Amino acid sequence: MNKWIIFVTFVVMSFGFVSGCTQQQTPPISTNTITIKNSAFIPSNITITAGQNVTWLNEDSIPHQVKGENGLFLSDALNNGQSFTYWFNTTGTYNYICNIHPFMKGTIIVK
Template identity: 45%
Template sequence: MAKPLSDSVVARGFRAILAAAVVLASTAPPVLAVDAQVKIANFTFDPPTLTVKAGTTVTWINADDIPHLVSEKDGKFRSSALDTNDKFSQTFSTAGTVEYFCAIHPHMTGKIVVTP
């Protein structure tokens, strides 16, 4: 007949399993932010400068009652005209600063600062 395990043997086994789980959890890759928003309102981008980690998708939402068009300064991306409540999204994979403006209202400008 098998001998029952003592409480101390069971406790040691449980602690070993728990320690292994902690090690595995601590070696998991960090989760990057996957989304952020820029509100378009009163002829401004809010926030005017947004800092995100590489891999983040930024969504612009037009809260104005007139159209706006989000355009990267060097032409790397450009939305269609955004009417009220329309959205445009862009994913930023590379670290650096991205400057953009409204192609309909060029005085409206903003920046996305992408960190590694």
């Protein structure tokens, strides 16, 4: 009986350990980072290779929200220190803005 309880406890703990690991997945490795600072995307124009991703990192003191042209992608409102990553698998020119401050503009060229 005691062995059975120990076994069940072990299984439950193992399961908790595994699910704990899956919840602590590290963010995907970013190949290209655009910093948001002083209400601007830096750099505002970048060229990447198809299949790469872009991460926008908000280092500004106010929230920003990245929005692709034609609604291709839309981040949450990013507070300071938060980031958004999008994969570009198809070549083309992608314009985007900040949904909160539409005067903030950028372009990603995917080759």
